[in-house]
Amino acid sequence: MSEVKEKAMLAKQAAQSMGNLSTQQKNDALLLMADALVAEQESIIQANKLDLKRGEESGIGASLLDRLALNEQRIAAMAEGLKQVIELPDPIGDKLETFSRPNGLLVEKIRVPLGVIGIIYEARPNVTVDAAALCLKTGNAVVLRGGSSALNSNERIVEVLHSALSQSAIPVNALQLILSPDRSSVDEMLKLNGLIDVLIPRGGHSLIQNVVKNATVPVIETGAGICHTFIDQSAIHEMAVQIALNAKVQRPSVCNSMETLLVHEAYAAQHLASLADAFSQANVELRGEEKAKALVPYMKDASSEDWDTEYGDYILSVKVVSNLDEAMDHIRQHGTMHSECIVTEDAANASRFLQEVDAAAVYHNASTRFTDGFEFGFGAEIGISTQKLHARGPMGLPALTTTKFRVYGSGQIR
Missing domain, CATH: 3.40.605.10 (Aldehyde Dehydrogenase; Chain A, domain 1)
Known part of the structure; x- marks a missing residue:
């Protein structure tokens, strides 16, 4: 036997x-x-x-x-x-x-x-x-x-x-x-x-x-954790930096860490360069698409595979989007229904994001690193379910x- x-x-x-x-x-x-x-x-x-x-x-x-x-x-x-x-x-x-x-x-x-x-x-x-x-x-x-x-x-x-x-x-x-x-x-x-x-x-x-x-x-x-943070046009810059850095850097090897940063084009025009510098100082390798690289030339090129990769490492994909709908469309195509975040002061956009994004946990102005049994008050967790039957989330x-x-x-x- x-x-x-x-x-x-x-x-x-x-x-x-x-x-x-x-x-x-x-x-x-x-x-x-x-x-x-x-x-x-x-x-x-x-x-x-x-x-x-x-x-x-x-x-x-x-x-x-x-x-x-x-x-x-x-x-x-x-x-x-x-x-x-x-x-x-x-x-x-x-x-x-x-x-x-x-x-x-x-x-x-x-x-x-x-x-x-x-x-x-x-x-x-x-x-x-x-x-x-x-x-x-x-x-x-x-x-x-x-x-x-x-x-x-x-x-x-x-x-x-x-x-x-x-x-x-x-x-x-x-x-x-x-x-x-x-x-x-x-x-x-x-x-x-x-x-x-x-x-x-x-x-x-x-x-x-x-x-x-x-x-x-x-x-x-x-499920695997390809988690996104979307920084909206109205986001408070200092808050956005803290949330994004925490989501990526605090412990990049775990499933609730951020793998892709989505940035509204208006916010990006003002703040993406300084945000990218903060990530670089934290030893995070940035991989961006055309719009992101135009604002931060030292980013590496993001390939089509990057959007579907759970790095579990100090690597971050960055995409500049024109609005909330484009951000949510990207999450629908590449997310794993684990944890998604919007950083915004726009109550209507926050409400839409929380309602329309299909994930086990959705966040407004808080790091995805909180998707955890201890943090939710459950004690130790057996895992984070990304399916919809029997159990979902921590x-x-x-x-x-x-x-x-x-x-x-x-x-x-x-």
Whole structure:
């Protein structure tokens, strides 16, 4: 039997008892996990150093190495994320509806766990902890398949979490990590109907599309983040600079960072040169089309592929547009329905943008970097869904549940 199938079967078995756990039992387990991460931080950092060394030797870029790296502060943040999940309301058992039928049947609609969730993700080992926290809090078992670049880090983290779970009411087998780095292990997960109830991919466009196109198990798609910021004619310059720089520079490797800057031609005529200088001082490479380059000649030429590229790096595409409609048309053609922003003092334009732009999160005068479970008050997130069915946007605890109808009768037949 393959590693993938064996671990999925163990998770399936563990899931049968997960829905019976009390909120207190689950919270106690999460606290043990948080404390264990801090207690074992040195061994986790040492395992992470092996991954970083291998990544440097294989030529991984600086932004990807940043996603991979762990230190005391990041491990403390992972532990704090677990504690924040403890404080969040447990959705399992929530009664969403209660109603009576004319024949006397009493119907309740309640939240229940999804069952076994498969998470396929790439370089960020903090996802291992986030996924475990959210899945276990909602009474789900989870099968994790992280990227090979973080294999040592993920293995050590799960060993630490297993040690904590062994002292709790949650079965250790409710948390599984696939250790095989072979691509076939992903392909096998995609077809494990009956063992895995839903798949959630987290990562770049190619990983997500492979899962979406080839899985027979249901998928919640977390999309790539080609996010735009549109600076309108009426934007306050100082605010626009701060928002645009934050959206690109604060952490360019993540999916809610800006990849394309759209600038109204009237604003561009006055301010694009100084805005471009601010980006250059922040070591951002600018790629512009003809109008943008006319105002900032040192920009590199933007190719047609640039508008559809999630750089995850200090690279930014820049386009000058004539009005709001042209900006929204560009977003419709090239956006990934993740996060989009307008910087404007024009209330009508802001209203139109928020209403007409189709994305999981739309912003007026705020950075797209806020599309995040922590920032929205959900605690750690499982991902940011860009699809429209089951969940959309940052997925917190309720997104990892489904519903069940409980029907109470007194002998009714149809």
